[in-house]
Amino acid sequence: MLRKPFLVIVLGAMVACxxxxxxxxxxxxxxxxxxxATVSSAAxxxxxxxxxxxxxxxxxxxxxxVRTIPYGAILVSVRVPDKAGKVDDVVLGFDRLxxxxxxxxxxxxxVGRYGNRIAKGSFTLxxxxxxxxxxxxxxxxxxxxxxxxxxxxxxxLVDHEGNVGVIYRGESPDGEEGYPGNVKVQxxxxxxxxxxxxxxxxxxxDKATPVNLTQHSYFNLAGEGRGDILxxxxxxxxDRFTPVDATLIPTGDQVAVENTPFDFxxxxxxxxxxxxxxxxxxxxxxxxxxxxxxxxxxxxxxxxRLEEPASGRTLDVSTTEPGLQFYAGNFxxxxxxxxxxxxxxxxxxxxxxTQHFPDSPNHAGFPSTILRPGERFRSKxxxxxxxxx
Ligand code: GLA
Numbered sequence: 001m002l003r004k005p006f007l008v009i010v011l012g013a014m015v016a017c018x019x020x021x022x023x024x025x026x027x028x029x030x031x032x033x034x035x036x037a038t039v040s041s042a043a044x045x046x047x048x049x050x051x052x053x054x055x056x057x058x059x060x061x062x063x064x065x066v067r068t069i070p071y072g073a074i075l076v077s078v079r080v081p082d083k084a085g086k087v088d089d090v091v092l093g094f095d096r097l098x099x100x101x102x103x104x105x106x107x108x109x110x111v112g113r114y115g116n117r118i119a120k121g122s123f124t125l126x127x128x129x130x131x132x133x134x135x136x137x138x139x140x141x142x143x144x145x146x147x148x149x150x151x152x153x154x155x156x157l158v159d160h161e162g163n164v165g166v167i168y169r170g171e172s173p174d175g176e177e178g179y180p181g182n183v184k185v186q187x188x189x190x191x192x193x194x195x196x197x198x199x200x201x202x203x204x205x206d207k208a209t210p211v212n213l214t215q216h217s218y219f220n221l222a223g224e225g226r227g228d229i230l231x232x233x234x235x236x237x238x239d240r241f242t243p244v245d246a247t248l249i250p251t252g253d254q255v256a257v258e259n260t261p262f263d264f265x266x267x268x269x270x271x272x273x274x275x276x277x278x279x280x281x282x283x284x285x286x287x288x289x290x291x292x293x294x295x296x297x298x299x300x301x302x303x304x305r306l307e308e309p310a311s312g313r314t315l316d317v318s319t320t321e322p323g324l325q326f327y328a329g330n331f332x333x334x335x336x337x338x339x340x341x342x343x344x345x346x347x348x349x350x351x352x353x354t355q356h357f358p359d360s361p362n363h364a365g366f367p368s369t370i371l372r373p374g375e376r377f378r379s380k381x382x383x384x385x386x387x388x389x
């Protein structure tokens with residue numbers, strides 16, 4: 001008597017279940033795997049000393065993919081969709097590590113300890129004069145003969161709620177390239193679900209030293225290897241720029257862009273005035289100047305916007321820095337063969353280098369680049385990729 005009702009209940013439940021499966025809900029296919037941001041590693045080659053170099057690939061769920069290596073903390077590729085959804089690599093560079101180990105103009109690299117120029121490779125700090133290698137005519141450029149762009153960094157991968165990234169860390173010993181102080185540096189690349197590639201810099205030192213770090217990617221929003229950047233439309237949120245002498249060292253003045261070819265306050269094709277008969281443009285062989293960003297508050301501000309009309313791709317740059325070096329790739333001369341054998345001709349890529357002003361250690365009137373013991377250097381730049389409507 002006790003068992004019977006139990007059996008009935010169980011059978012009844014089974015029948016009801018089977019019946020409902022057959023009639024109401026057809027068997028469903030397993031749900032598609034949830035799309036996720038990813039970060040992965042692969043071998044990319046070896047340094048001459050035998051150290052293995054890994055390449056890290058960051059992807060988000062919108063089809064953006066960023067690849068980076070710890071050598072030079074270089075951004076090797078940045079693949080983004082155009083307005084029709086077609087994905088292209090929008091930065092100049094190489095397919096293989098060998099290209100990055102050879103001579104090249106800082107493709108994709110983090111530049112330091114002092115990005116940009118220091119006049120005659122000399123500055124005086126707290127009464128002591130320091131001498132740097134002069135690797136750019138009479139001046140020091142981009143951290144010296146072996147700057148941060150040629151440093152092997154350690155890497156830590158980050159994967160946090162749809163944001164993926166790599167934290168690179170490195171040390172620059174006291175006296176390296178003539179600079180004082182043991183400096184510890186950290187650079188974090190993060191690709192977000194909103195198609196932002198953020199670059200966050202931190203540094204500390206045990207002796208006062210100038211520090212000016214920047215990212216030296218060459219962008220071509222039509223896709224690398226697809227002609228020059230003269231048709232790109234550029235906006236720079238700056239009322240003033242810092243004019244230079246013939247060796248690209250600032251005179252110390254901050255001059256209004258109004259009525260000059262340096263006025264990019266409204267979107268203007270880069271090619272519209274680049275070859276104008278203008279003394280400043282002659283000095284740079286085109287645009288290779290620092291703009292003084294309009295800053296009404298601390299923190300991240302919009303600095304520049306780039307648009308490529310045919311692909312519809314856009315790039316917005318925001319930064320905590322006071323300046324933006326817009327370099328139009330004037331020194332590219334077709335001698336470098338990059339990805340897929342593409343020849344990188346004059347102005348086939350452009351750099352938007354957020355930074356402090358060039359030669360700041362020699363200009364008391366410029367915002368200071370001196371980092372002192374006990375202070376923490378922090379700087380952030382965000383590159384946001386999009387498309388026009
Ligand atoms: C910087 C400089 C340019 C040039 C490039 C590298 O952006 O401002 O003058 O030296 O780096 O070729």
